[in-house]
Amino acid sequence: MTAPKKLFIKTYGCQMNVYDSERMAEAMGGQGYVETQSPDDADMILLNTCHIREKAAEKVYSELGRLKPLKAKNPNLKIGVAGCVAQAEGEEIMRRQPAVDLVVGPQSYHRLPQMEERVRAGETALDTDFPEEDKFERLKSRPKAKRAPAAFLTVQEGCDKFCAFCVVPYTRGAEVSRPAAQVLQETRDLVERGVREVTLLGQNVNAYHGHDGGLAGLIRDLAQVDGLERIRYTTSHPNDMDDALIAAHGEVPELMPYLHLPVQSGSDHILKRMNRSHTAESYLKLIERIRAARPDIVMSGDFIVGFPEETDADFEATMELVRQVKYGYAYSFKYSARPGTPAAERATVDAEVADARLQRLQALITQHQREIQDSMVGRDVSVLLERVGRETGQMVGKSEYLHSVHVENCAGQIGDIVNVRIVEAKTNSLTARHLD
Numbered sequence: 001m002t003a004p005k006k007l008f009i010k011t012y013g014c015q016m017n018v019y020d021s022e023r024m025a026e027a028m029g030g031q032g033y034v035e036t037q038s039p040d041d042a043d044m045i046l047l048n049t050c051h052i053r054e055k056a057a058e059k060v061y062s063e064l065g066r067l068k069p070l071k072a073k074n075p076n077l078k079i080g081v082a083g084c085v086a087q088a089e090g091e092e093i094m095r096r097q098p099a100v101d102l103v104v105g106p107q108s109y110h111r112l113p114q115m116e117e118r119v120r121a122g123e124t125a126l127d128t129d130f131p132e133e134d135k136f137e138r139l140k141s142r143p144k145a146k147r148a149p150a151a152f153l154t155v156q157e158g159c160d161k162f163c164a165f166c167v168v169p170y171t172r173g174a175e176v177s178r179p180a181a182q183v184l185q186e187t188r189d190l191v192e193r194g195v196r197e198v199t200l201l202g203q204n205v206n207a208y209h210g211h212d213g214g215l216a217g218l219i220r221d222l223a224q225v226d227g228l229e230r231i232r233y234t235t236s237h238p239n240d241m242d243d244a245l246i247a248a249h250g251e252v253p254e255l256m257p258y259l260h261l262p263v264q265s266g267s268d269h270i271l272k273r274m275n276r277s278h279t280a281e282s283y284l285k286l287i288e289r290i291r292a293a294r295p296d297i298v299m300s301g302d303f304i305v306g307f308p309e310e311t312d313a314d315f316e317a318t319m320e321l322v323r324q325v326k327y328g329y330a331y332s333f334k335y336s337a338r339p340g341t342p343a344a345e346r347a348t349v350d351a352e353v354a355d356a357r358l359q360r361l362q363a364l365i366t367q368h369q370r371e372i373q374d375s376m377v378g379r380d381v382s383v384l385l386e387r388v389g390r391e392t393g394q395m396v397g398k399s400e401y402l403h404s405v406h407v408e409n410c411a412g413q414i415g416d417i418v419n420v421r422i423v424e425a426k427t428n429s430l431t432a433r434h435l436d
């Protein structure tokens with residue numbers, strides 16, 4: 001028997017890339033590859049890339065520059081670029097970095113095995129199609145090995161919203177939903193392998209239409225799967241938060257009380273220029289309705305500061321919205337002009353002004369995050385145990401609110417859901433005592 005070849009995958013960007021990397025590794029398993037944790041002994045290196053901001057895209061080229069010398073040491077090493085930079089830049093990647101043998105977009109990675117054969121034969125391979133066939137049907141069924149208790153599961157890809165700053169509609173294409181039956185089957189397979197929690201992924205996951213009842217219908221069906229205890233979903237657009245989904249937050253116990261609902265800005269003028277099709281007020285009203293259905297829900301969001309034309313007053317409106325919502329988590333970014341998007345043509349805000357705004361916003365978000373963490377002390381929550389902490393030796397897992405929780409004196413095993421009382425809040429995690 002020949003020794004297995006080694007595959008090193010480095011994943012950038014969002015959770016969907018994490019899911020795609022898993023599927024690519026599984027597809028390459030069929031070609032005789034096993035995963036390795038180091039690029040140094042790899043026969044193939046795949047960078048699964050992100051194009052959302054300039055910094056993310058540029059990281060790929062510096063990493064390729066660092067990896068190139070490995071080819072001198074191992075003449076059999078092949079280097080591939082997958083993900084959204086692959087989709088956006090295609091052949092240009094090989095021109096800029098000739099050490100790259102393979103470029104594959106997010107919609108065509110089910111063809112990776114054939115592409116690998118071509119590069120082994122000394123050719124280069126490029127595929128950035130949006131193929132007619134269903135990638136998920138073509139990928140082999142997932143191997144039966146035991147899994148970590150929390151898994152990502154892509155149910156929807158692409159976006160039709162065309163926010164003026166965003167590359168996603170171009171890199172991931174139009175909105176496509178996987179049929180509910182396919183998602184249910186994959187979920188049952190995951191549960192059989194030890195998964196207790198799934199996070200349903202989509203660039204616009206609440207626009208899911210692979211079930212007659214939309215995302216809410218899918219969630220209600222998944223909640224019936226024996227052994228699946230927790231369901232989450234991300235990322236959502238405010239305009240697709242329909243009544244059925246809001247009701248599900250109040251009625252489906254498996255649906256966790258945490259919601260990532262990006263608004264991007266608190267200024268109506270900027271929201272309009274961003275092509276968001278909602279106002280700050282409609283967003284705040286929506287959150288009121290969600291909180292009426294599930295009062296303890298923890299909200300999370302995304303913000304862009306320094307979008308073209310953003311004035312001090314626009315930025316203050318964002319700060320005010322953040323004060324009103326009080327997010328448990330929020331991610332804020334300085335606007336980055338992306339080639340091919342409508343906003344890239346517009347005059348930008350002074351970089352120093354944007355930096356100062358970003359700092360103020362992040363300080364406010366951190367303060368809220370800390371206040372919410374502190375308010376958890378003394379409360380009882382449930383924790384899905386995911387791993388043993390390296391420094392403490394304590395069991396670590398996630399609460400229903402997605403807080404990282406270290407459990408003292410824990411009698412449970414990885415994969416168990418245990419009841420705990422929070423005893424201490426630290427900056428990035430909570431400490432708890434086991435109650436069972």
Ligand code: 5AD
Nearest residue numbers: 165166262302303333334335336338
């Ligand atoms: N510049 C800065 N941030 C961006 N995002 C998307 N596109 C850009 C851009 N051009 C942010 C948005 C989105 C998150 C995933 O990334 O806030 O919700």
Ligand code: SF4
Nearest residue numbers: 159161162163166168
């Ligand atoms: Fe990008 Fe999200 Fe807007 Fe779609 S809804 S264009 S993915 S920011």
